[in-house]
Amino acid sequence: MVTKERxxxxxxxxxxxxxxxxxxxxxxxxxxxxxxxxxxxxxxxPTYSGCPAMKRIEDDIIDKLKENGIENVSVELVLSxxxxxxxxxxxGRRKLKEYGIAPPVAEIDKSVxxxxxxxxxxxxxxxxxxKMISQFGSTACKAHYQCEDxxxxxxxxKCLK
Amino acid sequence: MDSALFEYxxxxxxxxxxxxxxxxxxxxxxxxxxxxxxxxxxxxDLVGQTTSILKYAGEVEGxxxxxDDLAFLRFEREYRNxxxxxxxxxDFGVTMMRQFLFDAxxxxxxxxxxxxxxxxxxxxxxxxxxxxxxxxxxxxEWVIRLGDGTEESHERVQNALNDLWxxxxxxxxxxxxxxxxxxxxxxxSMDELKKNWSDTVAQVLDQATLTIPTNGWQHDGGRKxxxxxxxxxxxxxxxxxxxxxxxxxx
Numbered sequence: 001m002v003t004k005e006r007x008x009x010x011x012x013x014x015x016x017x018x019x020x021x022x023x024x025x026x027x028x029x030x031x032x033x034x035x036x037x038x039x040x041x042x043x044x045x046p047t048y049s050g051c052p053a054m055k056r057i058e059d060d061i062i063d064k065l066k067e068n069g070i071e072n073v074s075v076e077l078v079l080s081x082x083x084x085x086x087x088x089x090x091x092g093r094r095k096l097k098e099y100g101i102a103p104p105v106a107e108i109d110k111s112v113x114x115x116x117x118x119x120x121x122x123x124x125x126x127x128x129x130x131k132m133i134s135q136f137g138s139t140a141c142k143a144h145y146q147c148e149d150x151x152x153x154x155x156x157x158k159c160l161k
Numbered sequence: 162m163d164s165a166l167f168e169y170x171x172x173x174x175x176x177x178x179x180x181x182x183x184x185x186x187x188x189x190x191x192x193x194x195x196x197x198x199x200x201x202x203x204x205x206d207l208v209g210q211t212t213s214i215l216k217y218a219g220e221v222e223g224x225x226x227x228x229d230d231l232a233f234l235r236f237e238r239e240y241r242n243x244x245x246x247x248x249x250x251x252d253f254g255v256t257m258m259r260q261f262l263f264d265a266x267x268x269x270x271x272x273x274x275x276x277x278x279x280x281x282x283x284x285x286x287x288x289x290x291x292x293x294x295x296x297x298x299x300x301x302e303w304v305i306r307l308g309d310g311t312e313e314s315h316e317r318v319q320n321a322l323n324d325l326w327x328x329x330x331x332x333x334x335x336x337x338x339x340x341x342x343x344x345x346x347x348x349x350s351m352d353e354l355k356k357n358w359s360d361t362v363a364q365v366l367d368q369a370t371l372t373i374p375t376n377g378w379q380h381d382g383g384r385k386x387x388x389x390x391x392x393x394x395x396x397x398x399x400x401x402x403x404x405x406x407x408x409x410x411x
Contacts, residue, residue: 049288050209079213080284082291110294113301113365135299136199140206140292144195160291 002070007033007040014064017056018139019157021099024057028087031078039072040065045083047160048140085160096157097123102145104159108135120156122147132156165341166279167221168241169348171231172384174214175242178232179392180263181207182399183250192253199299200256206292213285233403237393238386245328247383247391251321254314257303258321262362264297266332269357278346301365308369315370322366323374330379332358 011030016022024030024044032043042061046054058075065073085104088096093103102123109115117132127149135158137144143158184204191197215228245263250256271293274286307318333355342348366373382388402409 046209046288048206048209049213049292050205050207052205078284079288080280082284082288084291108298110298113298113305113368134195134199135295136195136202138198140202144198 002040004033004035007042007065007070010064010068010070011042011061014057014060017053017060019096019099019101021095022092024061026089026092026095028083028089028092029057030061039074040070041074041076043076043078045078045081047083051140083160085157088157100124100154101142102154102156104157107159107161118159120145122150122152123154124152125150162223163221165338166282166347167218168338169342170214170218170221170282172241174211174218174231175240176246176263176267177207177214178211179240179242179395180246180260181205181211182395183246183248184256184260186250187256196253203260203296203299206289206296210285210289210292213288217281217285229403233400237388237396240383240388240392240396241386242383242388242392243328243331243334244380244383244389245325245331247389247395248325248328249391252317254307254318255321255324257300257307258318259325260296261300261304261365262325262329263332264293264300265361265365266354266358268293268297269354269361273349273354277348282347304365304371305369308366308371318369319371322371326374327376327378327380331381331383334381334384336384 008025008030011025011033012023014024016024016027016029019027027047029044029047030042031045032041034041034043042065044054044057044061054077058077061075062073088104096103100123102120105120106118108118119128120130120132121128122130122145125147127147129148130145131148133144133146133153135143137155137158141157141160142155144153145156146153181204184200184207187197187200188204189197191200211232212228215231219226219228219231245259248255248259250259268290271286271290275283275290277283277286304318307314309315333351335351339348339351343350363373
């Protein structure tokens with residue numbers, strides 16, 4: 001008998017294709033798991049509207065469940081409530097930093113133009129003497145920063161609320 | 162079928178589709194690497210929003226058309242985007258001005274639509290608003306930086322404003338479709354939106370030391386399917402693969 005807990009455990013083995021240290025559970029992309037008419041329905045939500053990883057995540061979830069003998073599976077994409085970086089797990093935040101990506105700190109004040117940037121510590125040397133290079137980075141969910149002490153350029157997983 | 166809602170979704174989706182495509186033309190041509198990446202990031206958000214919007218439009222229509230069918234297999238006259246978003250990229254100043262005039266409209270629009278009585282439209286707005294706030298901040302800051310920058314950047318971005326201003330009234334185009342949707346609480350008053358837009362635009366342009374053109378003459382047509390010559394060229398590129406290899410998939 002497959003339990004809901006078992007499905008959640010298996011979700012912990014599905015990784016984000018763009019930030020492969022994070023599982024889809026760490027990321028907060030998997031919202032619900034429900035048994036409906038003999039089919040396990042996994043509810044996911046995109047981080048960004050144009051996130052190219054969503055289709056891949058959907059396929060990976062189905063593959064993972066089928067590999068484990070769970071045949072009747074569906075994946076449902078919902079937009080609301082909209083994903084926020086607050087759903088990133090504590091484990092996820094730690095794994096991001098170890099991987100060299102600074103985890104989200106505070107949201108930049110988008111209501112004020114030229115607002116001050118939040119202080120993002122360098123994931124390599126922990127210095128707070130860093131600067132934002134660009135609000136838009138290598139993927140939709142990241143901004144581009146540089147450490148002014150160790151000079152390391154790094155990705156910042158930008159805050160989205 | 163709810164034909165008013167379908168028409169409205171196609172307008173919303175086509176604005177993001179065509180602007181997203183325009184921005185993607187900058188890929189590999191940005192003035193600096195960071196801006197190349199920023200413009201393509203924003204293009205990706207817009208095309209992503211298009212996917213959600215046109216997918217829903219296809220469901221509302223109920224004829225089995227997918228988001229891809231709507232994006233790739235309609236003819237020019239069936240597109241409902243405003244003329245503003247199909248205007249050529251020009252230099253970086255033109256692109257940022259076009260983006261700013263659009264973002265200043267789109268942000269308060271999504272802020273309204275979050276409260277739509279249509280649950281799926283509200284969900285799309287909730288998701289898109291978070292992204293649009295970043296876009297607005299980016300384009301508004303560039304308009305100020307360029308306007309209040311050097312003599313040359315000021316002149317170029319002022320020229321961009323002069324050229325694009327005549328396409329801004331169309332953002333607030335209304336007909337019986339809007340009246341119908343407003344009466345059902347699906348969409349909201351354009352008057353409020355226009356006031357919000359005008360205040361934001363006046364404030365940012367003032368800070369950018371730019372002058373709003375006094376010539377009040379305005380174009381329209383896009384919302385009725387009557388486009389400038391530019392859209393045909395965009396579609397020739399956008400639709401090439403599906404026209405040359407019908408039904409092909411990644």
